[in-house]
Amino acid sequence: MRLVNIRPGRQTRFYLLALPFLLVAIAYFAGSSARLTQNPNDKLLPALPSMVQAVKQMAFEVDPRTGGHLMLSDTVASLGRLGSALAISTVAALVLGIVIGLLPGANALLGPFVSVTSMVPPLALLPILFIVMGLGENSKIALIVIGTLPCMIRDLAMKVQELPREQIVKAQTLGASTWQIALRVAMPQTLPRLIDVLRLQLGPAWLFLIAAEAIASDSGLGYRIFLVRRYLAMDVIIPYVAWITLLAFLIDVGLRLMQRRLFPWFASVRAE
Amino acid sequence: MSAIRFDDVWKEYGDHIVLERVTMEVEPRAFIALVGPSGCGKTTLLRMLLGEEQPSRGQILVDGKPLLAEPDADRGVVFQRYSVFPHLTVLQNVMLGREFRDAKFSARLFGAARRAAAADEAMKLLAEVGLAGQESKYPSALSGGMQQRLALAQAIMRGPKILLLDEPFGALDPGIRADIHVLMKRLWNETHLTVVMVTHDLSEAFGLATRVIALERSRNRPEERERYGATVSRDLEIFPRRRAELRSSVQPAPAGTTRSGKEHQPGRPGALVLKEQP
Numbered sequence: 001m002r003l004v005n006i007r008p009g010r011q012t013r014f015y016l017l018a019l020p021f022l023l024v025a026i027a028y029f030a031g032s033s034a035r036l037t038q039n040p041n042d043k044l045l046p047a048l049p050s051m052v053q054a055v056k057q058m059a060f061e062v063d064p065r066t067g068g069h070l071m072l073s074d075t076v077a078s079l080g081r082l083g084s085a086l087a088i089s090t091v092a093a094l095v096l097g098i099v100i101g102l103l104p105g106a107n108a109l110l111g112p113f114v115s116v117t118s119m120v121p122p123l124a125l126l127p128i129l130f131i132v133m134g135l136g137e138n139s140k141i142a143l144i145v146i147g148t149l150p151c152m153i154r155d156l157a158m159k160v161q162e163l164p165r166e167q168i169v170k171a172q173t174l175g176a177s178t179w180q181i182a183l184r185v186a187m188p189q190t191l192p193r194l195i196d197v198l199r200l201q202l203g204p205a206w207l208f209l210i211a212a213e214a215i216a217s218d219s220g221l222g223y224r225i226f227l228v229r230r231y232l233a234m235d236v237i238i239p240y241v242a243w244i245t246l247l248a249f250l251i252d253v254g255l256r257l258m259q260r261r262l263f264p265w266f267a268s269v270r271a272e
Numbered sequence: 273m274s275a276i277r278f279d280d281v282w283k284e285y286g287d288h289i290v291l292e293r294v295t296m297e298v299e300p301r302a303f304i305a306l307v308g309p310s311g312c313g314k315t316t317l318l319r320m321l322l323g324e325e326q327p328s329r330g331q332i333l334v335d336g337k338p339l340l341a342e343p344d345a346d347r348g349v350v351f352q353r354y355s356v357f358p359h360l361t362v363l364q365n366v367m368l369g370r371e372f373r374d375a376k377f378s379a380r381l382f383g384a385a386r387r388a389a390a391a392d393e394a395m396k397l398l399a400e401v402g403l404a405g406q407e408s409k410y411p412s413a414l415s416g417g418m419q420q421r422l423a424l425a426q427a428i429m430r431g432p433k434i435l436l437l438d439e440p441f442g443a444l445d446p447g448i449r450a451d452i453h454v455l456m457k458r459l460w461n462e463t464h465l466t467v468v469m470v471t472h473d474l475s476e477a478f479g480l481a482t483r484v485i486a487l488e489r490s491r492n493r494p495e496e497r498e499r500y501g502a503t504v505s506r507d508l509e510i511f512p513r514r515r516a517e518l519r520s521s522v523q524p525a526p527a528g529t530t531r532s533g534k535e536h537q538p539g540r541p542g543a544l545v546l547k548e549q550p
Contacts, residue, residue, distance in 0.1 A: 164353075166351045166353065167354055169349065170349060170351070170354075170423075172344065173343045173344070173345060173349045173427065173430070173432065174345065174348075175369060175372045176372045177376070179379075180372050180376075183379050184372070188359045189357075189359050263359070265359050268410070268413075269358045269359075269412065
């Protein structure tokens with residue numbers, strides 16, 4: 001049988017899914033134990049018990065200096081920044097994407113500008129943001145917004161333009177004004193696509209968050225990783241990276257579920 | 273219900289002439305079928321009627337007035353595809369036109385009484401087109417034929433004067449197409465619509481229309497194709513004459529605009545001349 005025709009069953013699918021994760025874990029722990037047998041004080045590849053110990057200390061014990069749980073306060077700080085930045089980006093992208101996608105005049109005015117600004121490397125703007133907005137929360141949120149917004153607007157405007165021309169004409173023959181077309185035809189059909197666009201921008205958003213926290217911050221997951229880096233504390237860094245990955249993964253799953261729940265009609269439209 | 277008049281209409285894209293010298297009159301309540309080979313400008317003609325495209329020369333008059341340069345609620349349309357909104361249920365699709373009309377800002381009807389009145393009317397129309405019981409489904413759950421029925425109901429709900437059909441039944445199976453032809457005939461009889469339909473199917477054209485108009489290029493040599501557009505080559509009135517019946521539910525047309533108010537012009541089948549009105 002040809003490979004293109006072999007479809008794994010439910011169980012096989014589960015094993016296949018687990019395999020790469022398992023291989024990475026095996027490779028890590030094999031390397032870790034090899035290094036630790038040579039040098040019990042090796043810090044590069046810590047063994048599982050020392051990571052568990054570190055997590056216990058970071059997550060479940062009160063930090064004497066701040067009086068709180070470090071991992072929790074780091075997570076809250078980071079998610080706060082990420083959430084407020086993505087909320088700004090999402091709302092702005094929805095409005096501007098529909099305006100640019102629906103109105104040829106707005107497209108002529110803003111389309112090229114958005115394309116150019118989406119090419120500006122956001123990290124290069126970080127010094128400017130720090131100088132202009134200070135080292136507080138605003139500059140970090142601004143970096144994430146600048147990093148994600150132009151791409152989101154461009155993608156979303158394109159999705160609006162991809163709506164069949166027939167629908168826009170049909171709405172007009174039903175007596176719709178431009179505003180009504182935007183409200184009842186373009187926006188409801190853009191919302192599920194907005195979730196797709198947002199999911200794609202989650203990766204860059206995390207990147208900019210960690211970068212901003214690494215450079216100037218006093219809390220947050222990125223701040224912690226770069227802080228303990230000085231002590232070569234891999235037993236903290238690795239669990240933190242895993243935790244960030246898990247958070248990003250959960251947000252992605254949540255968005256996908258939300259898309260399926262709120263827009264039941266969308267699956268068949270996308271399948272076309 | 274409207275009279276349409278094409279007054280020496282040309283359509284050119286740059287050097288390429290698509291349509292030329294199109295002059296014809298369509299009497300109110302006519303059912304016109306536009307036929308012709310592919311690429312002869314049938315759809316272009318329909319798009320001009322819709323207001324999506326403007327004639328390069330000449331003009332199109334509806335009831336004596338120049339056509340608006342953009343689509344409006346006087347001209348309903350059903351396309352072959354993408355005629356209904358995938359994000360709205362069947363009932364919402366039909367009610368949409370009413371919501372556009374009655375709620376300028378929110379485009380939604382608030383208040384149980386207002387909603388119920390509109391929903392009632394929409395349900396009647398849905399029953400009329402054979403979609404009773406489907407009202408809470410999304411269009412993707414409907415077959416192609418049902419989607420086109422829905423598109424018809426949606427267009428008619430808004431009460432257009434002219435209904436434009438762009439190969440609306442072209443993608444349907446023969447059996448389903450026959451059913452929807454019966455429905456189309458009934459809708460044409462029961463409303464005050466002037467219908468213009470583009471079709472590939474000659475039997476459909478002759479089976480439904482009051483008048484079949486063929487568009488064709490008079491010159492078809494390769495070097496002539498760009499410079500000579502298609503024009504009306506045949507204008508056939510169906511015999512025996514078909515006329516829209518007036519059924520009880522709708523009011524009769526005002527005097528002077530019905531078929532009896534016109535004279536047949538001898539020698540040009542199907543061409544009708546409006547009588548001078550006082």
